[in-house]
Amino acid sequence: MLVRAVGPPGLRTPHTGALTYVDGQPQIPAAAVSTEDAARLQRMVDRGTTVRLKLMMEAHFLPDADSANVVGEIRGRELPDEVVVIGGHIDSWDVGTGSTDDGGGCVATWEALRLMKKLNLRPRRTVRVVLWTNEENGTRGGNAYRDRHLTELPNHVAMIESDGGVFTPTGFGFSGSDAARAKARDIATLLAGIHADTIGPTGGGADIGPSVQQANIPAFELENNGNYFLIHHTPADTVDKIEPLEVSRSAAAVAVMTYVIAEMPERLR
Amino acid sequence: MLVRAVGPPGLRTPHTGALTYVDGQPQIPAAAVSTEDAARLQRMVDRGTTVRLKLMMEAHFLPDADSANVVGEIRGRELPDEVVVIGGHIDSWDVGTGSTDDGGGCVATWEALRLMKKLNLRPRRTVRVVLWTNEENGTRGGNAYRDRHLTELPNHVAMIESDGGVFTPTGFGFSGSDAARAKARDIATLLAGIHADTIGPTGGGADIGPSVQQANIPAFELENNGNYFLIHHTPADTVDKIEPLEVSRSAAAVAVMTYVIAEMPERLR
Numbered sequence: 292m293l294v295r296a297v298g299p300p301g302l303r304t305p306h307t308g309a310l311t312y313v314d315g316q317p318q319i320p321a322a323a324v325s326t327e328d329a330a331r332l333q334r335m336v337d338r339g340t341t342v343r344l345k346l347m348m349e350a351h352f353l354p355d356a357d358s359a360n361v362v363g364e365i366r367g368r369e370l371p372d373e374v375v376v377i378g379g380h381i382d383s384w385d386v387g388t389g390s391t392d393d394g395g396g397c398v399a400t401w402e403a404l405r406l407m408k409k410l411n412l413r414p415r416r417t418v419r420v421v422l423w424t425n426e427e428n429g430t431r432g433g434n435a436y437r438d439r440h441l442t443e444l445p446n447h448v449a450m451i452e453s454d455g456g457v458f459t460p461t462g463f464g465f466s467g468s469d470a471a472r473a474k475a476r477d478i479a480t481l482l483a484g485i486h487a488d489t490i491g492p493t494g495g496g497a498d499i500g501p502s503v504q505q506a507n508i509p510a511f512e513l514e515n516n517g518n519y520f521l522i523h524h525t526p527a528d529t530v531d532k533i534e535p536l537e538v539s540r541s542a543a544a545v546a547v548m549t550y551v552i553a554e555m556p557e558r559l560r
Numbered sequence: 561m562l563v564r565a566v567g568p569p570g571l572r573t574p575h576t577g578a579l580t581y582v583d584g585q586p587q588i589p590a591a592a593v594s595t596e597d598a599a600r601l602q603r604m605v606d607r608g609t610t611v612r613l614k615l616m617m618e619a620h621f622l623p624d625a626d627s628a629n630v631v632g633e634i635r636g637r638e639l640p641d642e643v644v645v646i647g648g649h650i651d652s653w654d655v656g657t658g659s660t661d662d663g664g665g666c667v668a669t670w671e672a673l674r675l676m677k678k679l680n681l682r683p684r685r686t687v688r689v690v691l692w693t694n695e696e697n698g699t700r701g702g703n704a705y706r707d708r709h710l711t712e713l714p715n716h717v718a719m720i721e722s723d724g725g726v727f728t729p730t731g732f733g734f735s736g737s738d739a740a741r742a743k744a745r746d747i748a749t750l751l752a753g754i755h756a757d758t759i760g761p762t763g764g765g766a767d768i769g770p771s772v773q774q775a776n777i778p779a780f781e782l783e784n785n786g787n788y789f790l791i792h793h794t795p796a797d798t799v800d801k802i803e804p805l806e807v808s809r810s811a812a813a814v815a816v817m818t819y820v821i822a823e824m825p826e827r828l829r
Contacts, residue, residue, distance in 0.1 A: 302796035527571035
């Protein structure tokens, strides 16, 4: 099976990704081809040419190995059992170096926590940064977080994931109650100075998804104006695509949203 | 020897190109690396890391084989020995399919001649389209044209090359006398309707270069607003980058400039 690379047209750039087989069904080899090659194959088929391809495919599974989520937190000063979780994922496809998917998300959320610590801000509730493992190939980090913290999930006040790049931030996508959305909009006005005050119609993320769905937790995702899908899962996902100022703006946006949710007297519901 | 790929930053895209050795000097293997990889190597060097690279290089020369320029012309009705030459080159680097470098230039100039024929226009002077061979690896086509037509070069009125892509045309670069430049500007006003009326400070091309230099022939190159160097010499030089409307505009620009130079009573000097 060949699929047209998932992403906007690049420069003959195929996008790698995951393949899942269903037990008991034939395991058909699958590969992505670049936009250009997909278009060429289509033209050949359209004019009646019998297409024969020679594929050299190197993808394979290695045995499972131990890995771990990376977790750090500032314990809340009044309500330590109520938790606001922020984070990204530390694994990446190895065609590139994973700077955009999702190194930037890890750095921006980690930095949000570091800023609070540097400023000696200890909010009312606990703020926890989680750098999940294995997002790209099974979401085992996100599932393990849910399972390990199952009894605590009802006290998860909000979860914020950054897995869409750290280009110029525009705000957050949000999924939750109307009341919580109205509150998120209020908080976001604090980010108008960097034009990151939009609250989009849906929020979430692969890593926070298992927990969010389990306990119906208000879910945010950092949004931006970059061309994430041009780069992600390709050899071009390298650190030169990252603008330090935009990482700082992204961290600022996460820090402000997170701090206010963790500090405000009433719980986000 | 490693060189940073010649071109704007792409998507981990190295640009291939020619390497020339001087007789009697050591023949050092050379390769281009992508912008991203060059930057990474620079960072490693800057922080004092000893850099070791493993290069798999497949480039090699094959024995010479016969090739040829492709030539077509409309003989002039009054001054057939005075010639206006237009063209591009038919060879290309094999990493891509050569649509931009220089398939588009071949099609646009060929089409300019075809339009004149279709319209039953037989100008005063001869119009000749030449699709040169071996531009990328020795310019043997351009040199052979000069050598074969050496005695006729003084009657070459102008040469126009399209080897910079067939994106939206903006006009022509021109090298020649002030009087010829003023005339070129006058003719270019006919192209104002498609905003291709600019006459830039220099014109020429690898294929027309040997003849132009031999006989001091007025030289034009088709100019455009596209990102030619992002694509040329890369696997992304494929036909999907070509917009048919822009090829038509490019052909129109070449046709108008060529027809007027070939038809006007006075010779361009």
